[in-house]
Amino acid sequence: MRRGRGDLKEIGWLANSAFGMVFVWFLMVGCAGDAPKPLPQTTPQQTRSDSDRFFEKMKQEERERTKAQEAPMP
Template sequence: MKGGAQGWVRKIGATGLSLGVCLWWAACAGEQPKGSMHPTPQQVRGNADRAFEKLKQEEQIRVGNGEAMPR
């Protein structure tokens, strides 16, 4: 017999590894893609309000420091 017990161990190991990779691949392929969540109008409005308030604060800081307003 060529290889003896060591050959069988390698064959069983390679088969197990191949089977494991195939199962992993199948599990990943079976996942449903997650759709992007669309923000609600309230979330959009809240984000816009926060951004506007931040912009007003930055403008007040610039005016307070005597910097010219960019045009």
């Protein structure tokens, strides 16, 4: 069965309409969600603790680097 050009235009129009409806639906659903929650604020104690751990790790790495440089090479 051959289709005429009118049939193809109708199929194209239906496909475009379906695509448009799906696109609008995605826009509505995507915008209907809750706003993202703000990140929790870090306390000064947490900041101090994190910086102390970082500083201790740096000191340990420096000690290891110094030991590696002092070790005699074979």
